[in-house]
Amino acid sequence: MASTALVEQTFPVQGMHCGSCAAIIERTFAKAKGVARASANYGTESVRVTFDPGTTSPEDLAKTLKPLGYALVVPHIAAAVTNDLATRLRTGRAEEIAALKRRAQAAMPLAVVAILIMGWDMLASVQALPAPPPVWRDVFRHLLALMATYTLFVTGAAYLAAVVSFVRHGKANMDTLIGIGTGAAFVYSVALTAFEDALRSYVDVSHTYYDVTIVVIAFVTLGKFLEARAKLKTGDAIETLLTLQAKTALVVREGAERDVAISDVVEGDRLIIKPGAKIPVDGVIREGRSFVDESLVTGEAAPVAKQPGDAVTSGTLNGAGSFTFEATRVGERTFLASVVRMVEAAQASKAPIQALADRISAVFVPAVLILAVLALSGWLVFGIPALGFPRALGHAVTAFIGILVIACPCALGLATPTAIMVAIGKGARAGILVRNAAALERLHRADTLVLDKTGTLTRGKPELVGVATFAGVSEDEALSILAGLESRSEHPLAYAILNAAATRGVVAREVRAFSNLEGFGVTGTVEGRDHAAGNSRLMAEFAVQLPVGEGDPGHTPIFLARGDQLVALFWVADQVKPEAAAALIALRAEGVTPIMLTGDRRATADAIARQVGITEVRADLLPADKLEAIRALQADGHAVAMAGDGVNDAPALAQADVGIAMATGTDIAIETAGLTLLRGDLARLVKAFRLSRLTMRGIKQNLFWAFAFNLAGIPLAGGLFYPLLGWQLSPAFAGVAMAFSSVMVISNSLRLRMVTL
Numbered sequence: 233m234a235s236t237a238l239v240e241q242t243f244p245v246q247g248m249h250c251g252s253c254a255a256i257i258e259r260t261f262a263k264a265k266g267v268a269r270a271s272a273n274y275g276t277e278s279v280r281v282t283f284d285p286g287t288t289s290p291e292d293l294a295k296t297l298k299p300l301g302y303a304l305v306v307p308h309i310a311a312a313v314t315n316d317l318a319t320r321l322r323t324g325r326a327e328e329i330a331a332l333k334r335r336a337q338a339a340m341p342l343a344v345v346a347i348l349i350m351g352w353d354m355l356a357s358v359q360a361l362p363a364p365p366p367v368w369r370d371v372f373r374h375l376l377a378l379m380a381t382y383t384l385f386v387t388g389a390a391y392l393a394a395v396v397s398f399v400r401h402g403k404a405n406m407d408t409l410i411g412i413g414t415g416a417a418f419v420y421s422v423a424l425t426a427f428e429d430a431l432r433s434y435v436d437v438s439h440t441y442y443d444v445t446i447v448v449i450a451f452v453t454l455g456k457f458l459e460a461r462a463k464l465k466t467g468d469a470i471e472t473l474l475t476l477q478a479k480t481a482l483v484v485r486e487g488a489e490r491d492v493a494i495s496d497v498v499e500g501d502r503l504i505i506k507p508g509a510k511i512p513v514d515g516v517i518r519e520g521r522s523f524v525d526e527s528l529v530t531g532e533a534a535p536v537a538k539q540p541g542d543a544v545t546s547g548t549l550n551g552a553g554s555f556t557f558e559a560t561r562v563g564e565r566t567f568l569a570s571v572v573r574m575v576e577a578a579q580a581s582k583a584p585i586q587a588l589a590d591r592i593s594a595v596f597v598p599a600v601l602i603l604a605v606l607a608l609s610g611w612l613v614f615g616i617p618a619l620g621f622p623r624a625l626g627h628a629v630t631a632f633i634g635i636l637v638i639a640c641p642c643a644l645g646l647a648t649p650t651a652i653m654v655a656i657g658k659g660a661r662a663g664i665l666v667r668n669a670a671a672l673e674r675l676h677r678a679d680t681l682v683l684d685k686t687g688t689l690t691r692g693k694p695e696l697v698g699v700a701t702f703a704g705v706s707e708d709e710a711l712s713i714l715a716g717l718e719s720r721s722e723h724p725l726a727y728a729i730l731n732a733a734a735t736r737g738v739v740a741r742e743v744r745a746f747s748n749l750e751g752f753g754v755t756g757t758v759e760g761r762d763h764a765a766g767n768s769r770l771m772a773e774f775a776v777q778l779p780v781g782e783g784d785p786g787h788t789p790i791f792l793a794r795g796d797q798l799v800a801l802f803w804v805a806d807q808v809k810p811e812a813a814a815a816l817i818a819l820r821a822e823g824v825t826p827i828m829l830t831g832d833r834r835a836t837a838d839a840i841a842r843q844v845g846i847t848e849v850r851a852d853l854l855p856a857d858k859l860e861a862i863r864a865l866q867a868d869g870h871a872v873a874m875a876g877d878g879v880n881d882a883p884a885l886a887q888a889d890v891g892i893a894m895a896t897g898t899d900i901a902i903e904t905a906g907l908t909l910l911r912g913d914l915a916r917l918v919k920a921f922r923l924s925r926l927t928m929r930g931i932k933q934n935l936f937w938a939f940a941f942n943l944a945g946i947p948l949a950g951g952l953f954y955p956l957l958g959w960q961l962s963p964a965f966a967g968v969a970m971a972f973s974s975v976m977v978i979s980n981s982l983r984l985r986m987v988t989l
């Protein structure tokens with residue numbers, strides 16, 4: 233397997249009806265040839281497989297799953313049409329949901345009738361109502377038998393199929409439990425009816441379990457319908473994103489305007505955007521002007537003025553103007569496509585907290601089958617001497633069926649993925665792109681937030697505020713040399729210099745042998761002479777004598793040296809982001825300590841820290857020092873989140889427990905970041921923390937309820953409390969309760985959508 237590169241791909245799976253299906257799929261793939269890893273997710277009904285394309289193929293993978301009743305959806309078309317695929321999948325799921333709805337609608341009235349009959353019986357047994365006349369009893373019995381036959385074989389066909397698959401392949405899922413439970417109730421009841429006379433002296437032949445079959449199947453089906461519908465809603469962020477995708481584009485080709493499919497647009501195409509149209513791909517405006525609603529990119533609702541030369545982004549909405557633009561990124565490379573991809577992948581990822589639930593789900597089904605058999609035998613062994621055979625058998629059957637029905641770990645399988653889906657969708661809408669569930673989970677534990685200064689606490693748009701020259705060099709000459717050097721740098725300080733040169737009409741000189749010294753500055757040859765521009769540390773390297781005096785503490789110096797001669801000193805100032813101080817107060821309220829790390833000099837660092845209210849500052853750091861500082865914090869037992877610009881802070885972002893990239897443009901593909909904040913403002917950073925905490929709280933509530941329900945339900949249904957208190961849960965109620973535990977868990981996840989961050 234080492235010879236070829238492994239491929240990682242996510243496939244939707246049809247037929248995943250329960251949490252234990254995920255475990256079955258994972259175990260099947262674990263044994264399959266050519267598969268390195270597989271992670272199945274019940275929340276998104278998909279599986280992420282890492283496989284060796286030389287040994288196996290998606291088609292082979294699909295074949296492996298088929299006998300178990302799962303259909304792996306293999307996309308045959310190139311990635312460019314993933315959007316179409318997503319839409320088709322949704323349609324497929326909508327059909328599945330409609331079918332579930334029809335089945336529930338047909339079965340529920342039968343369940344109501346069964347409950348009424350059951351209720352009458354119960355009330356009569358405590359003398360609250362007169363017992364039904366014997367003729368009615370006979371009618372009821374036959375009616376119940378008929379209704380049970382319908383619900384078991386028509387409504388519950390999927391559960392019976394799961395029993396058949398269990399017998400054939402030995403793989404049991406939760407449908408199997410329901411199938412065995414309701415099937416056993418049915419067979420037992422039919423046997424009582426058929427051999428009534430022969431059995432009369434041994435058992436209570438009037439006590440059939442038809443009602444259990446009807447009520448359990450009807451409610452479980454209703455529960456599954458509600459669950460499937462709600463699950464679709466947890467993923468509707470993707471749907472919202474997809475509605476932003478234009479289907480066609482108006483392209484100028486051979487001088488004529490043509491309406492072409494979006495997949496036919498190529499880089500360099502001229503596209504015409506009419507008033508109110510969606511912008512189909514990324515590009516640069518060539519003609520015309522307008523206002524564009526860029527809320528997808530920035531989260532800001534106010535439209536942005538656009539003119540020739542400005543960039544436009546796919547998924548944004550044109551206002552009243554009209555313009556022509558040149559496509560620069562198309563297909564999979566567009567901003568919108570990358571956001572969709574990222575959100576989809578994140579929603580399908582697993583949070584570490586889910587591992588426990590997964591392990592339990594995996595052993596749950598066989599464990600429950602064993603427990604049910606134990607309860608059955610327990611009642612027979614200990615019940616017969618105490619209660620006599622007929623009553624003991626009644627309890628034994630009730631316990632067997634009840635345990636099978638109530639123990640379904642559906643809610644357990646839903647607890648984590650549904651909350652994750654809602655949270656990641658909610659984040660995407662607020663401009664917080666989460667790479668995966670694990671990042672969100674780690675963020676909630678973070679107690680320390682390391683912030684980069686430039687571009688994170690400050691605007692990252694520094695301006696040139698002062699120049700001093702030495703050695704007879706003129707200001708313009710110094711600026712043109714520095715601009716030459718900085719034109720090759722990506723550092724925010726470089727922009728300040730280039731902007732200043734442009735406004736003053738100073739042309740940048742040509743630079744040879746350029747090199748960028750991270751954390752120091754830049755060097756290069758201009759007109760045959762060696763130059764260096766950067767901080768005092770860089771000047772020390774070249775043994776350049778510096779003037780005394782600190783200047784304004786809020787300003788950053790850039791020294792320009794020729795050989796070992798200082799020729800100019802430029803002062804650059806960056807403004808603190810307006811929301812910074814308030815955001816840091818809010819962060820502290822969340823229990824997070826902010827620490828500022830910067831490569832800038834101590835005086836500037838302290839001045840900025842004072843303005844935003846940070847007390848812990850580390851200045852004069854090299855990129856490697858930043859990494860070391862984070863390691864030291866981690867060694868002290870802190871969980872560290874780091875917010876930075878994602879470009880030159882990538883190593884530190886990767887070292888932190890969770891890296892938060894403050895994106896400045898449409899570049900969101902920052903691999904080392906667990907989270908990307910679109911147009912990173914600090915208020916959004918606080919929201920990211922709140923989102924993570926809200927989500928984890930929701931997941932813990934869900935897990936608690938799911939566990940509590942199963943833990944309490946099993947002994948209750950098994951009749952463990954009967955000898956002491958006389959309680960045993962009726963299997964019919966077990967079915968109702970089971971269905972609602974899932975619905976409750978999903979509702980709790982959906983509730984997260986309503987909470988304001």
Ligand code: ADP
Pocket residue numbers: 684685686718721722723725726749750751752753754765766767788789790829830831832833853854855880
């Ligand atoms: P930070 O992102 O915290 O400011 P950097 O490592 O990016 O840290 O930069 C540290 C320092 O190095 C800057 O404050 C500046 O003094 C100097 N420096 C780095 N790159 C340049 C450059 N292109 N031009 C001038 N100075 C630079």
Ligand code: MG
Pocket residue numbers: 684686877880881
């Ligand atoms: Mg930096």
